[in-house]
Amino acid sequence: MKIVVIGAGYVGLVSSVCFADFGHDVICVDINKEKIKQLRNGIIPIYEPGLDKILKKNIEAGRLSFSLDLERALKDTFVVFIAVNTPERRGSGEADLAYVMEAAKNIANFAENNTLVITKSTVPLGTNRRVHSVIKKENPNLIFDIASNPEFLREGSAIEDFQKPDRVIVGINNPSSKKVIQEIYKPLALKDYPIFFTSLESAETIKYSSNAFLATKISFINEIAELCERAGADIQDVAKGMGFDDRIGSKFLQAGPGYGGSCFPKDTSALIETARSYQVELNIIKSVIKVNEHVKLRMVEKVKNVLGRNINGSIISVLGVTFKPNTDDMREAPSLVIIPELVKLGAKIRVTDPQGIKEGSALLPKVKWYGDPYKSAVNSNMILILTEWNEFRDLDLMKLSNVMANPTMVDLRNIYKKDQVIASGFRSYESVGS
Template identity: 45%
Template structure:
């Protein structure tokens, strides 16, 4: 089977590389010539563990190619994936579908009879039907199929998520689309991966419902963490107990400064806006959005309050990416903190293993360090914002010796309370009342 992927962002590139790993011949297309040049040199424009190595191996095996022109590959392929961006409309909650329909306009003249167009990007219910109608309008005599195949990739573990997913969702309009999509994922079916087939709208909605539920789970445990601080309770212990219930599970029950990234914020806003547009409000999702934004700001304010008078203070922010194993800083909880500290005249020093380059473009006034110890030099506090492994294994004595004051504010609860205290730190975490058993 010959496959073309339109778009080499996070979803498109990972999808193309992994499908080539299945043995299919894949061409990834992007209209950015600089990006295409990088990809042809087997250089990934995004950071994802293991991705560049897999790119190189499949390119060398002649299963993976990169192009800038759809006319060079679409006419000869069996399947076209649309994997372009669907960002939020500037200043609004709805998603911008212009990239999707621009891609449809680009590929339509080159499609041949029997081609299956698979929409991989995250789109609101009804979009795939609109794609089908648009192609039919542009090519009224064309025999084609449209499939919805939402992605469920986590940044930092996307390859594992694609190669060994919890499930594959296929939304179909006709039998041919279903057969082709199931053939694509046959390698996963042989591993006993559940393949769920539904309508186009059912597949589209399943993506939003999944992300919204997980986002609500994060906000719920953060709310319980606030409650733990008012009583003799430890959020880590409470989370473990809740997670033992098989109906709930232990994933996404780690208290923190709020969720960020490219998916949860955008998708919850889009689902809420879509619900309003069809007259079915989503109050739980709306509350999650509001709580999370408030959470990020409150955590930033907590740091400012903890350091006291900001005049002459220096704070080391450890972790800028919204989660570990990615360079993505979109809507990261670290950003409101950095902005609030700068606004109040605090000198900010910062470190992140992967996200410093994009962050430095936003905050040139921040001093960017090569490691956490350099970031902590002269600091009156260190704030842990991302649970990178390198921050779990800090040499606490070395960290303390470079600081002006030994204050650690751990907004990810990655350290046991007794350990920093043993090295002379005043240790502040979240959801762990001082009177509860130390952990």
């Protein structure tokens, strides 16, 4: 089947590559000339493990190409996915749908009759019907249908998530579109991955509710972590003990510096705003956001407590700044709150991150970047672990403490054990929730 995907970001690019790998002929279209140029040369503009190999394989097989020209791409093609960004509209909490609506207008102008327009971007309740109206208004003669197919992939494991999904959610307007979707996802259906058809509105709500629920788990455990610290309990044992219960599950119960990334912060806010427009107050989700903001500042307090007055002028070696490991994405990373607060207090920040420098150098202008944690540690006063990259899980702690001026560690991802750190020459070790 011929498929056009609009948007070559984390979702559009991964979807394009994986649809091509299913055997479809895919053209991925973006408005960013540099991105398309790079992709045509086999250069991937984002860091996503495994993407390079499968991209190369499908380009070589002639199933995948990249284009700036939507009009040409849509010739003789009857399936088009919208996978453009839906950021938060500045300060409003609402999703900015300008990119989606622009894509819809372009589709209206160039699509063939009988095209199915499928929204993969995360869009609030009612957006798919708006997409329908925009296309209809722009080109009243076009015969087309719409479907909602929100994406659940996680950066860092995007290929695996796309190829082995927990579920594929599809909102349809018209039963005849079901067959097209079934054809697109046939390789997954053959392997018994669930493909769940529902209404447009329910599909839109499933996506936002899923993200809001996961964010709730994180804020919940972070709040309990604060209690554990005060009361002498250990959050890792608490989370483990809770997680044995199948109804709760152990995933997303790791205490840390709060959630970030391109989805949870904007999607929780957008869901609140959508609900508000229906006169519904989402009090749980409001608290989730409040706790997440609090936890980041609480982490700054932790560092202050260790360094005391000496924080002014102290050198802190930060390990990890991306919002999670295995991505270069810095959107809403906790580091973007924590590091500037430490800079304000006079700390000198050095950063090591396997992939963060490309995005991070503009966002964190007052830090020095290091390629090697051991070099970054020389004469420093603290190792501050912000992101649990595998590269930081098994450091030679003795080697680190030997080169530091005052070996202390604040481990916001709980990847080390206190006894081990202290036995390796550190004067103090602080983690989250114990």
